[in-house]
Amino acid sequence: MRREIPLLITFIVGMALLVAIFIPAEPFPELDSEFSVWFDIIAVFAFFLGAGNLIAVHTDKITRNHQDKFFSMVTLFGFLFTLVVGVFKVGGAPGLQGNYIAEGTWFKLIYDSVFTPLSSTMFSLLAFFVASASYRAFRAKTREATILLVAAFIILVGRTPLGYYLTFWLPEPLQFLHIPTLSAWILSFPNLAGQRAIMIGIALGIISTSLKLILGVERSYLGHEK
């Protein structure tokens, strides 16, 4: 029962969505959107599970007097404060009415002053690491590395004013070498060819994995316990 019922659920849900494609009669078309809502609701509970884990891990660090316990306190404080402020709509309309992220709410203030600066700075930090990693990796030692480097360079320069000013003087017969034009051509043809092959490969992988999951051939998601 511990393994058979989950397999049955996967089979029924997966098959119902497949049947909905071939039989556009009630209740199948409705089933797709309804299951999508169910998926979202279960995902919210998965968030709660993640929150439970976050609290457990950091509380454990604090109680064990770990050397990073101060930072665990920061995480827990940030988490609980933001959660309370967001769920109770602190600073917003009276009671629980109004939009949780409306102007004037504390949640909006945290979003603007903490969440947005931290997330965008974290990602912008990658610009430095990408630059240093590419310096080490892209020394054009092989033909393949040279092709990658040249394509990246043309795309980068072609999307900036520099690309235009470098080659705008080219005569009409050589306009296809104008860097912005070349950049657009690379994106539309050789790049598209590579992307398309990758997409077809990924699609084949997903289709076969999905079939194996629905038919119960692939069962690793159930774990090894009986």
Place this chain on the structure above:
Amino acid sequence: MTFAQTFTYWVGGLLTLMIFSFLYKDNPFYKFAEHLFVGVSAAYWMTVAFWSTMVPNMVGAIYPPSMGWFAENQAEAATLMAASSKWWRILPMILGLMMLTRLVPKAAWLSRWPMAFIIGFSAGTNLTRYLQSDFIAQIRSTLIPLLVFDKQGFNLGGSFSNTLLVIGVLSSLIYFFFSKEHKGWFGGTARIGIWVLMVAFGAAFGYTVMARISLLIGRMTFLGNWVGSVF
């Protein structure tokens, strides 16, 4: 300048500098900002999920009168409260609660049921979606004329581009075919496939670098505005 704007500039500016301090080396300021980011972002996404999914699609759907407490205004409350109950939304709620049994080792096996639903839904939707949009549609888009003719007659540039596209897709697919050894004409075609893939990776890399640099410019502009607001 309002209190909220001043607060945003100072807190956001200091946190931005704390993150950038990692470029020197790992330090307590960076760790502080990093740990704060983990806590705040987890709570942010939980709050968004709670108010945008759980309240309207579960609580409000099962018991519509409850929307009177949460609606954004009275008019919206009246509309939502008048809706008929979708009592069957209790089922995903039960499945969701079963997901939480992972926190109790003895009852953790119950979490397989919601996991099975998630897997079944993802498999069922992805199978048809990828079959239609990423497999059939991409093959269909590759079946294009190799010789292009327009109003002026034969179009050499268009013919070259289309031929390159078709050969590029075929050779890249051959590169991914590992059931036959990459030797002879097969190996040569696979080699062309690698070059095409390298161009695609180069383009993807170029775009990634541009996205990161534009974010960096955004942060620098923010810091400039912060300093400008002080003086």
